[in-house]
Amino acid sequence: MLSLWRKIRRTGRVAEPAPSQPSEELSVAAELGGSVQIRHVDAGSCNGCEVEIGSAFGPVYDAERYGARLVASPRHADALLVTGPVTRNMAEPLRRTYEALPEPKFVVAVGDCARNCGVFAEAYGVTGAVRDVVPVDVEIAGCPPRPEEIVEGLRKLTGR
Amino acid sequence: MNALGVIGGVLQFVLVVAGSPFLVGVMRQVRARLEGRAGAGIGQPWRDLRKLLRKESITPRGTSEVFRIAPLVLVATTVVVAIVAPFVTTASAVDSVADLFAVVALLALGTVALALAGLDTGTAFGGMGASREMTIIALVEPTLLVSIFALSVRVGSTNLGAIVTSTLQDPARVISPVSLLAAVALVVVIIAETGRLPVDNPSTHLELTMVHEAMILEYAGRDLGLVEWASAMRLTAFLGLLANLFVPWGIATAATPVALLAGVAAFVIKVVLLGVLLSAGEVFLAKLRLFRVPELLAGSFLLSLLAVTASFFLAQPH
Numbered sequence: 001m002l003s004l005w006r007k008i009r010r011t012g013r014v015a016e017p018a019p020s021q022p023s024e025e026l027s028v029a030a031e032l033g034g035s036v037q038i039r040h041v042d043a044g045s046c047n048g049c050e051v052e053i054g055s056a057f058g059p060v061y062d063a064e065r066y067g068a069r070l071v072a073s074p075r076h077a078d079a080l081l082v083t084g085p086v087t088r089n090m091a092e093p094l095r096r097t098y099e100a101l102p103e104p105k106f107v108v109a110v111g112d113c114a115r116n117c118g119v120f121a122e123a124y125g126v127t128g129a130v131r132d133v134v135p136v137d138v139e140i141a142g143c144p145p146r147p148e149e150i151v152e153g154l155r156k157l158t159g160r
Numbered sequence: 161m162n163a164l165g166v167i168g169g170v171l172q173f174v175l176v177v178a179g180s181p182f183l184v185g186v187m188r189q190v191r192a193r194l195e196g197r198a199g200a201g202i203g204q205p206w207r208d209l210r211k212l213l214r215k216e217s218i219t220p221r222g223t224s225e226v227f228r229i230a231p232l233v234l235v236a237t238t239v240v241v242a243i244v245a246p247f248v249t250t251a252s253a254v255d256s257v258a259d260l261f262a263v264v265a266l267l268a269l270g271t272v273a274l275a276l277a278g279l280d281t282g283t284a285f286g287g288m289g290a291s292r293e294m295t296i297i298a299l300v301e302p303t304l305l306v307s308i309f310a311l312s313v314r315v316g317s318t319n320l321g322a323i324v325t326s327t328l329q330d331p332a333r334v335i336s337p338v339s340l341l342a343a344v345a346l347v348v349v350i351i352a353e354t355g356r357l358p359v360d361n362p363s364t365h366l367e368l369t370m371v372h373e374a375m376i377l378e379y380a381g382r383d384l385g386l387v388e389w390a391s392a393m394r395l396t397a398f399l400g401l402l403a404n405l406f407v408p409w410g411i412a413t414a415a416t417p418v419a420l421l422a423g424v425a426a427f428v429i430k431v432v433l434l435g436v437l438l439s440a441g442e443v444f445l446a447k448l449r450l451f452r453v454p455e456l457l458a459g460s461f462l463l464s465l466l467a468v469t470a471s472f473f474l475a476q477p478h
Contacts (some may be wrong), residue, residue, distance in 0.1 A: 013196055035205055062199075067207060075384070102218050121260075
């Protein structure tokens, strides 16, 4: 326990200084008032985006400081964070998850696969991009997108 | 019912209702800083609540009135406890409710309402959470009753205000074996009852390890806001009880502005200090395996039983 305390003292703050607020802000951000609960849905991703989302919410990029938080249930969420091209098996679960969200609700498509199927375009198991299944509000490009880009995309929703 | 009790009741209501989200915010901020994060700020729980109260609530298909009423019961019972318990003043707005058994029963009623709502959803996780919560509460409630009872034996009354007043008059009691044993037992059960580490992890995303969170997975919008608000108020009430039963100094005994101001300041400082200690302690703890939790709670029950025994054997002749 003492060694853990020493480590905490030695490490100090690892969160990087906050970059300036993104200039373009969604008009819907005011509705949420600086608090966005997010449910993550993997619609068929290769898990590259998941690793980046994991570090976006880790101590270094600390997306929680802008009021975004990952939650365990779509009922608690304001936004869906969808990764990967929507595979045939995940199209219906994604639609149902979207329906389970209370209004007002938003969808963030993370990564090139979620935007336009990426390398999986035209594959036999893929239904289409996320916007073909549920309406998308924010898109974050990259394969995979850097944690900074994910944080910037989420800040458009939190407005902080 | 006297003037002091009524003023105290109003002050406590305002403090607990408006202040409890800030307590949660302070605790999350302390934890974030120790983890090397920047943290969302102590106002974040209020921002979350404001947004949740504006959102629509969803009633899942197949749920009954139990699911709809549970958040209201939870909030109502917690608010009653917040008003009557001796937090700011020793007098109570409704003196007969400021009783040990009444307060513990009110807090248990809220938990039971939420567990029933968890069962009512009919989902696997709701039922699992309810079953776990009942396992924990069955072990927590006796310890809670017995450890406060150990303090009430010397006073000859189960009224919480009377217990606090008598400790104020005889400060030496605080370091008696009875108080120390009861304090340790009470700390353990409060950690279990408010769903903190090592019994339950309030920030978990893994359904299989959830206790409190699993019961509220189906709540959305306004209802979820009420449940989270009530959880924050329960945490404040439990920490306030712990603080004032064992370190009652600062609590107002007269209805003068100075005494009331000191009472408010003392309550805020004590509760925030306990909250900071609790969240700092959590950084060093891992969650206990569920099957080990009864051992921990049985240990705390043993301590509270020893406290009651000691209070009879060490009773000073009057």
